[in-house]
Amino acid sequence: MMELEAKGIKETLSLTILLSERVRKLAEEAQTFKNECSIIAKQADHLSQMLRSLVRLSNTTPSLYQNPIRRIALQLWKNLGYALSLARKCRRTNILRRVFTIISAADFRKLNSYLDTSLGDLKWVLNVLDCGAGGGGIGIGIDFSLPPIASNDPILAWVWSYIAALQMGSLEDRLQAANEIGSFALDNERYKKMIVEENGVPPLLKLLKEGGIKGDTNKIAAATALSNLANDEGRVREIVEENGVPVIVQVLSDSCLTMKVLISVANLVSRMAEYDEVAKEEFARENVIMPLVSLLAFETFSEKSNSGKPKTISKETGTSSSSNHHRARDRENEKDEVKLQLKIKCAEALRFLLKNSVVNSQKITETKGLLCLAKCIENQQGELKLHCLMAVMEIAAAVECNADLRQSAFKTNSSAAKTTVEQLLRVIEEESNPVFQIPAIKSIGLLARTFPSRETRVVRPLVTQLRHTNTEVAAEALIALTKFACLENYLRVQHSKTIMELDGVPSLMRLLRANAYSQTQGLILLCYLAINVGNSEDLEEARASTALEVAARSPVAQHPLLRELIPKAIEHLELYQAGISPEDTPMNTSAFSFELQSFRYSGRKDSKVY
The missing domain is CATH 1.25.10 (Leucine-rich Repeat Variant)
Known part of the structure; x- marks a missing residue:
């Protein structure tokens, strides 16, 4: 049994077919309980035919979803082993062996029940996977029939169905399946664990990467489902190990995507960075800081062009692609609340990426990220301002413990450092809400070793707050x-x-x-x-x-x-x-x-x- 679990799906099916044929042959040669064995032989033959159908399906479907097949095949292997043992006993002709071999009709009734269960499992999996592979969709939301193997746990069958649709179905089926998986993931931790264990992460990442005709909608559905799963270190690690980080950063860097897609992907980055240090390291390796800062900086810095109209960083960068230009114009015309939500999610992602990470703190100070955070602290309110303050506090914590970063990021002539400190002091002195004051105070304290003795202005507001x-x-x-x-x-x-x-x-x-x-x-x-x-x-x-x-x-x-x-x-x-x-x-x-x-x-x- 353990050896079978380690084999590939095609080899597993082939070995199970051989075992079913062996059971059929022994049952046909039975010397006792011939009627009962005749029924076993027919069941074994039927099982063999259905297994061959699965083999043909696996040969013609490269993206075949294997998890339910493997689980059903392993259970079938156990049932066939029991059938083989019983058929052998009925084949024995030695009188002494007959005397000492006790077989009853109850044994055959039990075996018939086991084999009927396996037949029901195979029928269900063939129906789901064959339809998903090209038979017009699996009927999401219409056919909720359950295989016997999942009779005590209906959610397992539904998860299998949705993952099969996500991996093998049409674009419309994939979208609906991603939405359903996302909903399941919101229900409880057990469902989340089940989705990951049943290999639901790879097809979600594939949908996030490819998108399809309904690209934006599909990407949002995939990112949302992954975000709902990513509230546990182990599950986040599964996303990382499935090479999810490069996919996520690639999508986040795509200038052709709408803000709503980017909001969902930035939220995914935030969740993963919050729960797993390894994910944070992988994001640093892929330099996710750059696209996050770029999105946070959108319309944050502006200057007057020769025509007198405001010119943003995104406009200054520009592209030669008319499609990108159209997308950029769409972003500028997006509703203010959508723009704000994108900035909030980017700031939140930066906050968790920077926490306990000197590498990410170094990367953000090498860009205009520190200045961008300071400008947001100056001009924004509410959740966005808080996340930016918390992000600065994490940078300050890295600065306190790393002399190289302290020297490079907070040099005397650094305009970004000066602007950041000015905004922190302004928050301490002018804000009345402790939620904002506390991270600003902590930041100044963490930066204490960067200030020369003449900088009494940074000490004064702290003394006042006593x-x-x-x-x-x-x-x-x-x-x-x-x-x-x-x-x-x-x-x-x-x-x-x-x-x-x-x-x-x-x-x-x-x-x-x-x-x-x-x-x-x-x-x-x-x-x-x-x-x-x-x-x-x-x-x-x-x-x-x-x-x-x-x-x-x-x-x-x-x-x-x-x-x-x-x-x-x-x-x-x-x-x-x-x-x-x-x-x-x-x-x-x-x-x-x-x-x-x-x-x-x-x-x-x-x-x-x-």
Whole structure:
């Protein structure tokens, strides 16, 4: 049985035909239960004929859908094995063997039932596949007859029928089948798993790639069905392994397609990138960032041409094809809500592609993608603005952990970087909705190591947000300021002084009395300030030393970072209050080593990036 599963469909059918012929021959030679064996011989002959019909169909249909055939053939193989064993017993002429071989009429009734079931399965699969291969369609939505093999699970038969139509049917059948599969995939996880296991992904990708006469409609149906399946890492991986990523990127890059098609494909990219890191890597390899940025930039940048009319990037690029020109004009005349939806889906896809991906972050900064995101943050609202903010936040996260990207993407003379930072600061200062403020605050914090000490303008709005009535916004401002003052920041002393000059300490001390999360984050920042600028009068007036001593005796001091920072901070404050400068104490070798590494890593102060 295991050997049969590993064989090709034609060989499987051929071996099953040989077994059915062997059963027929032995049944015809039976010495006992001749009437019962005669029935078995007829059933075996009928099965053999139907199997030969399947072989002929497989020879004339290159795109034959094999999954139901294989499942039915394996079950038939088991039934024929039982029939062979029974026929052998009836052929034996030795009297002793007859005595010790117990056969009853019930055995034949059971076998007849098994073989009738297999006959029903073969009849069903021949009807479905023969019609799908050229018999006028499989009658989607009309014939919902079930094969006996799926009597306990009707959905399996319907999935087989729809995938067969998708793989072998007419264009109209393929469209309807894709829509039905998409609907099934919305119902529950079991149906999604079944569709993938029964090989529904390859014909969906083929439909997405080819489209046919009703190209746009078919592509939308295929992309939608794939998107409905792609909410699980394993299923997304199936799409990747079926070479789906190049197909998707190719469709997304097609300038002849309508915006509605591109919306569905961009949504598919978003779903796959959200659930599978391998898919994200494959999309990076195929450079999906480029078409997504191009679509997001559509009508985002405009300038006046000589005629005084707005000229967009897409117009400047231009093509020599009249068809492409017609499509471009159709896109410009598309409804505003459709244009907006396309931008939203592209921004969402970029957001998930950029998450935890230095490669994709590098690619988007090498294009006008960063500037495009900044312009959308400036000019857009709602879902589009949020996705762009989240995308920038993911780039900032990559910048924080990758020195090369930090140097290349946020250089002092980078107009894209400057524009992005300006928009982030504007959101922090002017927006009233925490949903937008929080990713902007996080982004500035993640970029803390790119700002020179003179950039006090980026610290000021963060200090202001320490007084925000929303505790989550205030806590995020704390975390962002901590990144300016932490030991890993080469300019931590200058930034710490700036925080104090902007009257940040009183607000910080108030947050220590807020919830546990704010208290923890606030203590971390307070420790850094004490370590960096322990001689500050602001800290002394705020009784920072007392606050830290109290914290040292509380459960919050068990936080791994605070366990190390609080004693150091208290020591610094005590030294300054006693009039002893840390420079007068013996040099701490490990501290000196850390300072040296920080200097080597960051470079000279005047070579800092933006």
